Amino acid sequence: MQILIDTDSRKRRKAPGLFLLPGALLAPTLIIVFVVLLYPAACTIFFSLTDKTMADTTYSFIGLKNYSNLFSDPKFWMAFQHSIIFTLVAGSLNILLGFGTALLVNRAIPFRGLFRSLLLIPWVMPHIVTGLMFRWLYNDFYGYLNYLLIHAGLIEKPILFLVDRAFVWLAVILPTVWYEYPFVMLMFLAALQSISPDLYRAAKVDGANAFQQFLHITLPCLKQAFLLNGLLQIIFMFKSFNLVWILTQGGPGDRTELLSTLAYRHVFEGFSTGYGSAVATVIFLVLFAVSIVYLASPAIRSEEP
Amino acid sequence: MTSYRRMIQILTQVLLFCGVLGVTVLLLFPAIVAFGTSFKPMGEIFTQTPTIFPHEPTLAAYKKIFCMPEFPRFLLNSFIISGLTALIVIIAALLAAYTLTFTRFPGKKFIRQMILMTYMFPAVTLVIPLYFFAHRLDLLDSYQILIFADLSFALPIAVWLMAGYFEKFPLELVKAARVDGCNPLQIIRHIIIPVMKPGITAAGIFSFILAWSEYLFSLTLTLTDESRTISAGMHYCLMGNYRTDYGLLTAASTIIVIPVVILFALLQKFIVGGLTEGSLK
Amino acid sequence: MSELRLEHVSKRFGRNLVLDRVNLDIRDGELMVILGPSGCGKSTLLSIVAGIEDLDSGIICLNGQSIGHLPPRNRDMAMVFQNHALYPHMNVYENIAFGLRMHKVSAEEIRTRVNEVAVMLEIEHLLKRKPRQMSGGERQRVAMGRAIARHPQIFLLDEPLSSLDAQLRTQIRTEIKKLHAKLGITMVFVTHDQFEAMTLSDRIAIMDRGRIVQVGTPDEVYHHPMTTFVATFLGNPSMNLISARYDASTCSLHLAHDGGTVLPTKSTPPLPACLIGFRPEHVRLEEQGDLVLDGSVDVLEPTGSDAFALIDCHGLAVKARCSNGELSVGRRIRLAIASEHLHVFDAASGNRV
Numbered sequence: 033m034q035i036l037i038d039t040d041s042r043k044r045r046k047a048p049g050l051f052l053l054p055g056a057l058l059a060p061t062l063i064i065v066f067v068v069l070l071y072p073a074a075c076t077i078f079f080s081l082t083d084k085t086m087a088d089t090t091y092s093f094i095g096l097k098n099y100s101n102l103f104s105d106p107k108f109w110m111a112f113q114h115s116i117i118f119t120l121v122a123g124s125l126n127i128l129l130g131f132g133t134a135l136l137v138n139r140a141i142p143f144r145g146l147f148r149s150l151l152l153i154p155w156v157m158p159h160i161v162t163g164l165m166f167r168w169l170y171n172d173f174y175g176y177l178n179y180l181l182i183h184a185g186l187i188e189k190p191i192l193f194l195v196d197r198a199f200v201w202l203a204v205i206l207p208t209v210w211y212e213y214p215f216v217m218l219m220f221l222a223a224l225q226s227i228s229p230d231l232y233r234a235a236k237v238d239g240a241n242a243f244q245q246f247l248h249i250t251l252p253c254l255k256q257a258f259l260l261n262g263l264l265q266i267i268f269m270f271k272s273f274n275l276v277w278i279l280t281q282g283g284p285g286d287r288t289e290l291l292s293t294l295a296y297r298h299v300f301e302g303f304s305t306g307y308g309s310a311v312a313t314v315i316f317l318v319l320f321a322v323s324i325v326y327l328a329s330p331a332i333r334s335e336e337p
Numbered sequence: 338m339t340s341y342r343r344m345i346q347i348l349t350q351v352l353l354f355c356g357v358l359g360v361t362v363l364l365l366f367p368a369i370v371a372f373g374t375s376f377k378p379m380g381e382i383f384t385q386t387p388t389i390f391p392h393e394p395t396l397a398a399y400k401k402i403f404c405m406p407e408f409p410r411f412l413l414n415s416f417i418i419s420g421l422t423a424l425i426v427i428i429a430a431l432l433a434a435y436t437l438t439f440t441r442f443p444g445k446k447f448i449r450q451m452i453l454m455t456y457m458f459p460a461v462t463l464v465i466p467l468y469f470f471a472h473r474l475d476l477l478d479s480y481q482i483l484i485f486a487d488l489s490f491a492l493p494i495a496v497w498l499m500a501g502y503f504e505k506f507p508l509e510l511v512k513a514a515r516v517d518g519c520n521p522l523q524i525i526r527h528i529i530i531p532v533m534k535p536g537i538t539a540a541g542i543f544s545f546i547l548a549w550s551e552y553l554f555s556l557t558l559t560l561t562d563e564s565r566t567i568s569a570g571m572h573y574c575l576m577g578n579y580r581t582d583y584g585l586l587t588a589a590s591t592i593i594v595i596p597v598v599i600l601f602a603l604l605q606k607f608i609v610g611g612l613t614e615g616s617l618k
Numbered sequence: 619m620s621e622l623r624l625e626h627v628s629k630r631f632g633r634n635l636v637l638d639r640v641n642l643d644i645r646d647g648e649l650m651v652i653l654g655p656s657g658c659g660k661s662t663l664l665s666i667v668a669g670i671e672d673l674d675s676g677i678i679c680l681n682g683q684s685i686g687h688l689p690p691r692n693r694d695m696a697m698v699f700q701n702h703a704l705y706p707h708m709n710v711y712e713n714i715a716f717g718l719r720m721h722k723v724s725a726e727e728i729r730t731r732v733n734e735v736a737v738m739l740e741i742e743h744l745l746k747r748k749p750r751q752m753s754g755g756e757r758q759r760v761a762m763g764r765a766i767a768r769h770p771q772i773f774l775l776d777e778p779l780s781s782l783d784a785q786l787r788t789q790i791r792t793e794i795k796k797l798h799a800k801l802g803i804t805m806v807f808v809t810h811d812q813f814e815a816m817t818l819s820d821r822i823a824i825m826d827r828g829r830i831v832q833v834g835t836p837d838e839v840y841h842h843p844m845t846t847f848v849a850t851f852l853g854n855p856s857m858n859l860i861s862a863r864y865d866a867s868t869c870s871l872h873l874a875h876d877g878g879t880v881l882p883t884k885s886t887p888p889l890p891a892c893l894i895g896f897r898p899e900h901v902r903l904e905e906q907g908d909l910v911l912d913g914s915v916d917v918l919e920p921t922g923s924d925a926f927a928l929i930d931c932h933g934l935a936v937k938a939r940c941s942n943g944e945l946s947v948g949r950r951i952r953l954a955i956a957s958e959h960l961h962v963f964d965a966a967s968g969n970r971v
Binding site: 053054057058060061062064065067068069070071072073075076079133136137139141142147149150151152153154156157158159160161164165166168169173174176179210213218222267271273274277278292295296299300305308309312313315316319320323 | 467
């Protein structure tokens with residue numbers, strides 16, 4: 033009995049100290065995360081329930097009206113469709129190219145380190161540089177792309193990549209893959225290097241050839257990496273904005289309009305903040321839902337510690 | 338027989354090397370031609386048969402850039418904003434990563450995951466309210482608001498990187514320092530910072546690179562050239578008045594990209610290691 | 619004077635009770651070894667004494683004053699870690715001086731003390747070296763020096779020898795014992811190695827699953843184990859334990875495997891189910907004894923001068939020590955154990971009867 037009382041009093045005395053130190057050291061980060069991430073995100077959700085405009089400081093709560101307008105707006109559905117297609121196509125290409133380059137520079141070749149560094153360059157280039165560079169490469173008179181295509185005999189007259197409705201998606205996805213594949217490559221490289229060489233030795237002893245080793249060791253060991261890269265690509269591509277905005281601003285017409293450009297346009301050009309916020313909230317909610325489903329799925333969970 | 342097999346081996350190696358070389362050149366082609374073009378005189382740029390490297394190299398485009406009043410201003414703005422962002426990020430992330438790695442308290446795992454999950458927040462979602470705050474607080478077109486906005490992506494990734502490095506830091510050293518009489522700030526100052534200097538620098542540099550490349554916030558939250566960073570600056574100049582000056586475009590690109598590539602190459606080992614380490618466990 | 623007293627010290631990690639009401643008295647100048655298998659909580663106990671871990675409940679007293687709530691810097695203790703924990707960015711001098719600097723010792727005093735321990739541990743020539751430029755033994759010595767220079771009241775050592783190779787381990791073990799005799803300081807030494815514990819300690823505290831099960835001199839714990847855990851944990855090969863049933867009417871024990879062999883006993887177990895324990899070295903190859911068993915040799919493990927034999931006694935495996943060459947596999951023999959070497963334990967609780 034004596035001991036029990038002692039225990040309780042000590043616990044009570046200690047409780048504040050338990051949070052004091054971590055609290056003090058975490059405070060700067062937590063405050064920043066709150067001010068620049070959580071609070072703004074909450075505000076956007078709140079704005080989406082109001083009739084706020086760019087100019088007005090007074091606005092009123094209108095419930096889900098923005099959303100009901102949104103869901104009956106064909107432009108929204110088209111942008112949604114564009115976003116999904118863009119995510120799937122660009123994301124898959126990123127994973128394919130990233131995986132391929134990772135396999136290449138994982139082999140023992142001279143100057144391997146240099147090649148790895150070089151292949152990472154597109155990733156560290158600012159998007160504005162990438163975007164403007166590709167605009168120039170697409171140019172109908174002085175662009176390299178048209179020049180090369182004409183000289184290869186593939187086309188007869190220059191293609192207006194950013195204007196031609198048939199080619200504009202290609203023109204947007206190409207630089208997107210160009211800047212994003214190195215990140216995927218990095219993730220796959222790390223995963224490839226974490227596979228124990230003993231597994232390959234064991235497979236060789238068991239008589240597996242190079243292709244069989246790839247099929248029965250490399251691919252199964254990369255399952256986690258594929259799942260993770262899949263999730264990250266869905267997130268990054270679905271919310272991507274910069275390249276499309278720099279290259280086409282959603283055009284020509286609304287041919288390359290994504291949810292992100294639609295939201296931006298409504299808030300900063302169309303001046304209907306509430307409506308634009310609703311679009312931004314939809315992006316956020318979709319990503320949130322995808323992440324939850326992904327992280328809760330047995331495939332990911334099974335191998336977590 | 339053995340020499341035949343050896344031949345095959347060497348041949349495979351050579352083919353593989355050529356393959357990697359080919360893929361690298363192909364992928365870097367846009368960057369290579371841009372770099373080459375930045376040294377071309379006007380006449381070579383605007384020709385129907387473009388070349389990769391200039392026949393008569395010239396620094397004309399670079400001279401022109403530095404004679405434009407805006408461009409040095411953009412560079413300075415970017416430098417100050419990215420530098421201060423990196424500084425704040427290093428301090429905050431260091432304290433946070435220390436706490437998240439070496440202390441035990443309820444809710445730690447939740448906070449760690451929450452910081453990581455913020456990576457999912459679309460920038461478009463954040464920029465809307467940030468614009469209105471800045472407007473209300475009269476911070477539009479200021480360094481402060483851009484630094485704040487940049488923290489939204491730079492800080493979580495830096496905490497993530499540093500926490501990853503610290504996990505490999507021997508716990509016994511922290512214990513020894515505590516027995517030697519250090520408080521947490523002394524442990525960070527005397528033990529963690531000196532031992533983890535490369536990792537901490539790498540996280541800081543990475544924040545700098547991210548802030549240096551940032552586009553959307555700078556585009557939205559600035560009004561004049563006074564505080565515009567290089568990304569927004571290029572957006573306005575090269576999509577506006579200087580739309581077709583490709584010499585200017587490629588030279589500016591080179592100036593912006595070169596420091597980033599050098600910084601990244603120097604610390605690549607740490608940045609790449611830290612980024613991929615925790616995520617693939 | 620430096621006496622350490624632990625009362626009802628408990629610690630939980632999540633749902634896991636790591637320390638369960640630990641009581642321990644450590645006397646002034648004593649070398650106390652805390653011995654136990656990995657995961658028994660011995661290192662956690664040491665961390666709690668040092669103040670690196672908080673305790674959930676209980677009292678820690680140094681010279682009669684409660685120190686359980688103090689941060690490590692105010693406890694006046696020094697610690698040597700398993701992997702030495704030398705600061706990699708500091709040279710040996712700075713490593714030894716660091717704790718003193720943190721305790722605001724004057725620069726002059728620091729110099730004197732560092733030189734003093736450097737001479738004592740014969741590491742003067744290493745003072746300018748960084749940890750990575752030294753061998754394991756040298757690092758170990760610097761780690762010791764770092765602790766000694768603090769002039770602590772209590773000296774804590776957490777498995778300091780386990781990262782060394784076998785030969786060095788013996789050497790440093792002797793040095794620690796010498797050092798303890800010379801400094802006369804109170805030491806708490808944590809290890810999982812029974813040989814280290816036996817050779818070093820004044821007294822041993824044996825831990826099992828968060829509790830201290832027995833405290834005593836090496837002889838006491840070896841020859842008079844209080845539980846079956848202590849009995850089997852100490853000694854290599856470990857003690858033989860055989861099941862028996864106590865018959866209260868005749869005051870005797872019946873061996874469970876054949877029921878035949880009867881052994882009179884003075885002790886009175888609480889329950890009929892008992893365990894009889896005896897050490898391999900106490901098994902003699904004789905016809906006569908208090909406990910006699912018949913069997914045949916199953917396996918022989920020569921170790922040089924001696925050999926250990928695994929003997930099958932009608933389904934009961936008994937380990938015995940004999941001289942090398944005395945036995946051969948398959949031979950039928952008779953074993954005898956004197957009653958003073960028999961230990962009786964209650965089968966349910968494992969406690970000595």
